[in-house]
Amino acid sequence: MKTQQELRMQLRQIDHKSYKAYKVLEGEYDFRTYRLCIDHVQGDPFATPSRVRIVYDNKGSIPAEYLESRHRRIAVEDALLRRLHRNLRACMDGGRKGSGKSGLVTACRAGQEVLERTAMHVTATEIVARIEVGFPAFGRTIAAGALEEILFDLLPTVAKRTFSGVQELAAAVELADDQQFIREELERRGLVAFVADGAVLPRESGVSQRPMKQAVAFKSPDTLAVTLQLPHQGPLRGMGIRRGITVIAGGGFHGKSTLLKALERGVYNHIKGDGREFVITQESAYKLRAEEGRCVHETDISMFISNLPTKADTTCFSTENASGSTSQSANTVEALESGSSVLLIDEDTSATNFMIRDDRMAQLVSDEKEPITPFIRKVRSLYEDLGVSTVLVAGSSGDFLTVADTVLQMDCYVARDVTARAKELAVALTQEHAGKKIWVRKRVAKKRVEKVRVHGWDSISLDRMEIDLRYMEQIVDESQSAALAYIMQYVLERMADGKKSASQLARDVSHKIEKEGILSVTPKNYGAGAAAAVRRQEILACLCRYRGL
Ligand code: ADP
Numbered sequence: 001m002k003t004q005q006e007l008r009m010q011l012r013q014i015d016h017k018s019y020k021a022y023k024v025l026e027g028e029y030d031f032r033t034y035r036l037c038i039d040h041v042q043g044d045p046f047a048t049p050s051r052v053r054i055v056y057d058n059k060g061s062i063p064a065e066y067l068e069s070r071h072r073r074i075a076v077e078d079a080l081l082r083r084l085h086r087n088l089r090a091c092m093d094g095g096r097k098g099s100g101k102s103g104l105v106t107a108c109r110a111g112q113e114v115l116e117r118t119a120m121h122v123t124a125t126e127i128v129a130r131i132e133v134g135f136p137a138f139g140r141t142i143a144a145g146a147l148e149e150i151l152f153d154l155l156p157t158v159a160k161r162t163f164s165g166v167q168e169l170a171a172a173v174e175l176a177d178d179q180q181f182i183r184e185e186l187e188r189r190g191l192v193a194f195v196a197d198g199a200v201l202p203r204e205s206g207v208s209q210r211p212m213k214q215a216v217a218f219k220s221p222d223t224l225a226v227t228l229q230l231p232h233q234g235p236l237r238g239m240g241i242r243r244g245i246t247v248i249a250g251g252g253f254h255g256k257s258t259l260l261k262a263l264e265r266g267v268y269n270h271i272k273g274d275g276r277e278f279v280i281t282q283e284s285a286y287k288l289r290a291e292e293g294r295c296v297h298e299t300d301i302s303m304f305i306s307n308l309p310t311k312a313d314t315t316c317f318s319t320e321n322a323s324g325s326t327s328q329s330a331n332t333v334e335a336l337e338s339g340s341s342v343l344l345i346d347e348d349t350s351a352t353n354f355m356i357r358d359d360r361m362a363q364l365v366s367d368e369k370e371p372i373t374p375f376i377r378k379v380r381s382l383y384e385d386l387g388v389s390t391v392l393v394a395g396s397s398g399d400f401l402t403v404a405d406t407v408l409q410m411d412c413y414v415a416r417d418v419t420a421r422a423k424e425l426a427v428a429l430t431q432e433h434a435g436k437k438i439w440v441r442k443r444v445a446k447k448r449v450e451k452v453r454v455h456g457w458d459s460i461s462l463d464r465m466e467i468d469l470r471y472m473e474q475i476v477d478e479s480q481s482a483a484l485a486y487i488m489q490y491v492l493e494r495m496a497d498g499k500k501s502a503s504q505l506a507r508d509v510s511h512k513i514e515k516e517g518i519l520s521v522t523p524k525n526y527g528a529g530a531a532a533a534v535r536r537q538e539i540l541a542c543l544c545r546y547r548g549l
């Protein structure tokens with residue numbers, strides 16, 4: 001490890017030289033309270049900024065009990081990352097000048113969700129922050145003085161403010177404890193989700209995940225209310241959505257999709273003040289929708305589709321261009337294969353012919369002439385035989401009232417339990433067995449991936465082949481897409497062997513991430529951007545959408 005003085009000397013020697021000379025700075029430097037690691041220097045001022053790590057000595061600055069469980073450690077890391085962000089913003093004061101990304105100092109941005117991220121990693125001995133620094137230049141000439149200011153003034157101040165006096169972490173740890181408690185309570189009480197009284201479900205706008213101001217706060221109907229004793233906050237009343245089939249009915253614009261969206265995101269913990277801190281959904285819950293045009297690889301969708309006019313084998317079905325119903329069938333069996341025990345469906349984003357077939361249509365077109373067995377015929381067996389619950393928004397197809405265990409009505413954003421009334425309206429419906437088997441058969445061959453790219457949160461590419469993530473609605477930010485890109489590379493290069501199936505690989509790599517952390521599957525200098533943890537469900541979904549499989 002080199003000293004600060006050596007770094008200063010080197011900086012002065014390369015001042016005004018051509019940009020490439022910055023490369024000599026790669027290495028580690030002793031800044032007393034922390035180690036500064038310049039891991040990767042960008043090739044030119046316009047390239048992705050340089051990668052820098054601050055490795056801070058964690059001797060007692062973070063109490064040991066804050067790191068004893070995974071949910072606590074992630075909460076601590078998340079809180080530190082947010083502090084780092086605030087301090088970087090406060091210290092930067094817009095004084096940036098030069099060409100390209102000159103003087104830009106940034107860290108991975110965290111949204112409303114608390115996720116494990118490569119940008120901040122805490123162990124018993126160290127706190128590691130990964131940041132990006134645009135090494136300053138005028139044209140393509142090194143502006144060493146500006147970098148000296150960043151490395152010797154800005155970063156030490158930011159590090160001191162971020163990593164010392166960390167009392168506020170207690171609030172994050174306590175919230176995470178309470179959220180973890182609710183997750184465990186769901187199991188004990190046979191619930192798939194909990195929505196606390198007072199929760200704010202709607203968001204500020206279609207492009208902002210901040211809470212809506214002046215929203216109608218959530219309140220549980222008495223019949224579904226449970227009161228949980230949280231370890232820190234104490235008693236909390238809210239709605240417990242039970243296992244089985246729950247239909248969310250109600251008129252248009254009354255808040256049905258908003259409730260479902262909150263449940264989708266409830267697989268993650270939210271920060272204090274989000275409004276959904278205590279909206280907690282069973283972790284494997286998966287949002288299903290139609291996704292015309294996606295590819296499908298050797299997947300058994302015969303539970304829903306058989307006897308296609310093309311005579312294609314639907315027990316091992318592949319296509320480059322799925323229809324609405326075949327895509328939703330594939331999405332469903334992939335979710336089951338990745339261990340989801342709760343399916344979340346919104347009628348509005350579903351293929352109608354996948355969901356239902358009414359009586360008159362069944363009379364006109366006989367069952368033998370119809371390749372699709374609609375979801376409504378399988379939904380009870382999915383629960384009774386396979387233990388998979390469904391929460392479904394249905395504003396127009398009344399048939400679902402018949403198969404539901406619980407019917408909620410959203411009425412001017414207020415939830416009402418209308419199960420009894422719905423039962424009076426029930427009609428006879430045919431039910432079929434879902435049948436348990438292997439759904440995704442595709443075996444994955446080993447493959448070299450030279451270059452992965454992340455194009456915003458909704459798309460990644462592996463060697464120029466794009467994977468469309470737009471319809472994977474539980475991906476919450478770009479860091480998760482980046483993680484998927486790295487995980488794909490890791491799986492294809494290091495785990496695939498031509499024998500393991502896509503779903504085995506998704507399971508194996510997600511176990512690895514759970515045990516060893518997200519850093520165990522991302523490249524050392526994390527190439528194309530900071531990464532955040534993703535679930536096994538998203539990993540399998542991403543693998544299955546890769547056209548190069
Ligand atoms: P639906 O799916 O029943 O048609 P949405 O869930 O899309 O209705 O909600 C319709 C509108 O009402 C949205 O703009 C949403 O932001 C707003 N909204 C939803 N819930 C609330 C609430 N609790 N308070 C205030 N506005 C809400």
Ligand code: MG
Binds near residue numbers: 256257258348
């Ligand atoms: Mg809706």
